Amino acid sequence: MTENQEDALYEFLENNRDPFTLEDVMGFIRLLDFSRNNRLAEEITAFIDSQNIAFRLEPGRWVSRRGCFEPLHFVISPTRPELLNGILIPGHRCVPFANPMLYPQEYRFFYKGSQIPFSSIEGPPEEFYPYYTIFGEEYAPEYVAKDNPNNESAFNSDPYEDPPEVSIQTLDMRNLYRELAFVPGDRFVVHTRDWREGYFDLERVGREEWSKVDLYAWLEAAEGGFEGSFKSLGPGSRTEEQIAYAYWYGGKRMRDVPAYSLEDFLYEQTDRIETTPYGMETRFWFAGKEIPDRNELEGINAQSPVEEILSRSGAPVSEYVVQAYVCDALFRRDKDISALMKRIVPPSVAIEEKDREYLTRFVTELMSEFEPIYSPFKDSAMGPIRQRMGELHTAVIDLAARLHKGDINTSWLPKHTFIILSQIKDHAEGVLDDLNTDTPPEEDELDALDNSLDSMIETYEDIKELIDDALDSFRQNNLSVVKRVKSEGLEWRILQVSLGGTDVWRRLILPESCRLKELHGIIQALLGWKGEYAYHFALEEQNSRDRGGSGRLELDSALGELDLRGGNSFLYEYGSKWTVKILVLSRYEPEEQPSIRCVAGAAAAPPEYIDGPMRFRRYITALERGGVDAERELALRELGQDFNPEAFDLDTCNRKLASVLIGEQ
Incomplete structure (x- = not known):
């Protein structure tokens, strides 16, 4: 198109x-x-x-999001702070019943035909983030910044620190709360008057007006809807997409009242759905489960011969991005087509000669078309940002291509390597597309793009450093020995052990002769646990359906004997709250005296007695907030005064592993 x-x-x-x-x-x-x-x-x-x-x-037949969600109803439950201040913060409350192209401050709310006036409230930005987290926890600062130009300027002044105070546009609800005798627990039923423009009508519902039976029916529909969304879309491109499809798969019951508000459902009512780390972002996912890795950069929906060539070659970008590279060449005053081609298709990307010739002709024609109408004066503000963003995009494509060449086994790479690279690539392309215009964005928007670019470059450099470390470990293979075994007749495997619902993961090497009851002790050592709870190993649900039972695996089974029913992973379920996903990666060719050892990992594991991943993440959030409050004090008491969520030391991990294995000898 x-x-x-x-x-x-x-x-x-x-x-x-x-x-x-x-x-x-x-x-x-x-x-x-x-x-x-x-x-x-x-x-x-x-x-x-x-x-x-x-x-x-x-x-060949669809219904639009507007057609699905207009004129349906959903629920907003005002919080106690909102009631005390006589306000309502729209935030994420209208997802997915409002056009995602609108920001919350653009919504309009009505009561009995009259528009509810606006007011504002000031405070530290972290006080307002909880009202935007359904967009994705990582995007909450962006939504707060976009609320008004003053906020945006305050955030842009220092991209590494939140401003001390911001102002948020709210609905002035003082008269309405008084008129309706609104009390905590009451709800608003919201009617979607106009999905495209973001117009909504409010109606009060008392806290006792809906039966628990009706609310439970909605809860069941909602949990089924989210699980249907996960199975159909996987993690999706954004949380809004996940939620929109959850309402679709949840059917008419989920798109009707009586209902819980979406934030009450996600953060208070369900124990089957929770937020989960996904590269640089978060998604909603099955509680206690890990989102499966994707081991390649995402391609685009190729719509032209040029896009098909780039996607097939491993540099999947749209024509709009190619146009941005051409504009960048004009900004550089560099008409060398061969240099431009190296930026679009780095040398590490394998491209057939006939495809290179076609792409070169296309780029040359674009250069001839753009050069007479290009204005260096108009491009003076956008050009430097486009140039840096293009260089980052080229670097990501080049790094991914080198990793895919097979110089090393990618199982040694940090967890979510390709997901993070894909997310950086997608964000870079979005900016390049935004800058593919004759009209420069406003100065504040350019500042925001420049700051986001700094953050993306920093993330890229961090992940590249981790990759380089992994390459060194793979090539040198000089890790400390934990347990010597004879390699004759043994096959070795790389396993990734990930604690569901957390950032905690470990990667280890061990022989296929290792039995599951021995793997239990190894996992306990990797996570620093003491084995105080019952455990079992099981196939994941989708791989165990034809077993006619729970899918549990025998503890005497060796890794090499496991029938994973076409999958490459199984579960270690410990106590009632913890699920560890064990991903069986590639075979490993050991040195003459191989050793069972941990080769990579990240994040400090929680104490085993913590009440599951959701509680653990809340403690981490409380620690990150700083200050003194009851939840932070509880977190310090449960996790320990010296607990560092990011702490992981490979040598320490292997010493713990050694002590367990030596004790088994």
Whole structure:
């Protein structure tokens, strides 16, 4: 699709409330853009389904998000601080019943036909972050910053520290709370009047008006909806996407009242869904489970020959990004096409000669087309940011390509390596796309882009340093010996042990002859636990269905004897709260005297008596807040005064492992 055709598709979806067919949307697009495209039908279908911007009813037939969520109802439960201050902070409360292109301060709320006026409240930004975390915990500062220009300037003044105070636009609810005699526990039923514009009507519901039976039915539908979303989409591209599809898979019951508010459901009511780290971001996921790694950079939905070539070669970008690289060359005053090609397709990326020739002709034509109309004066503000962002994008593509060449076994790389690289690549492409314009963004927006670029470069350098360390460990293989065994006749494996719902993981090498009851002791040593609770090993649910039982594995089974039913992982369930995912990675060719040892890992494991990953994360959050409050004091008491969530030392881990293994001899 052309850029105009893509814009027309989004316009169609934002305005359409009824189920539509492929022919409907093609007709609308061709009214606005007559460009010939023999693959338009195929491209529209692929774009809608790959971007998850509409819900599929059947092949060739969808309903838009507006059509799904307007004019339905959902629930907002005001917090005690909001009631005390006579305000309501929209924040994340309208997801997914509002257009995701709108910011919360753009919503409009009405009561009995009259718009509720706005007010504001001041305070430290961390006081407001909880009202935005459903967008993703990592995005809460961005939403607070975007609330008003003063906030944005305050955040941009120091990208590494939050400002001491910000101001948030709120709804002025003082008169309405008094009129409705609103008390803690009461709710607002919210009617979605206009999904596209973000218009909502409020109606009070008393805390005792809905039966627990009806609320439980909604809870069951919601948990099923989220689990259906995870199984269908995986982690998705953003939390908003996960939530939109959760409401879709939750069916009519989830999209109706009586209901819990979304934040009450996610943070108070369910024990089956929780937030989980995912690279640099967070997602909602099965409680206590780990999101599976993806071991490659995501491609794009290739829509043109150029995009197909780049995707096939391992440098998957859109034509818009290629255009940004051409603008960058003009900004550099560098007309060397070969140098430009090396930035778009780094030397480490394998590309067939005929494809390189086609791409070179395309880039040369773009240069000839852009050069007469390019204005260095107009590009003076955007150019430096585009140049740095392009260099970062090239570096990520180059690093990923070198890792994929097979110089080392990627099992040695830090956890989530490719996920983090993919996220940096996607963010960089988003910025390059935003800067592919003749109209420079406002100064505050450019400052924000520049600051986000600093953060992305820092993250890239951190992950590259970790990768370099892993490469050194792999090549030198000079780790301390823990237990010597004869290698003759033994196959060795690399296993990754990840504590569900946390950032804690360890990677180890051990022989396939290791039995599960021995692996239990090894995991206990890796996590610093004492073995005080019952445990068992089991297949993951999807791999155990045909067993007709719980999928439990025999403790006398050796690793090499396990039947994982086509999968590559199994679970270690310890006590009633902890689930450890064991990912069986590649085989390992040991040196002459191999050793069972830990080769990589991250984060300090929680004490085993903590009440599960959700409680552990809340303690970590309390520690990070600083200051003195009851929750922080409890966290210090439960975790220990010297607990450092980021602490992991490979030598210490192997000493603990050695003491266990020596004791077994």
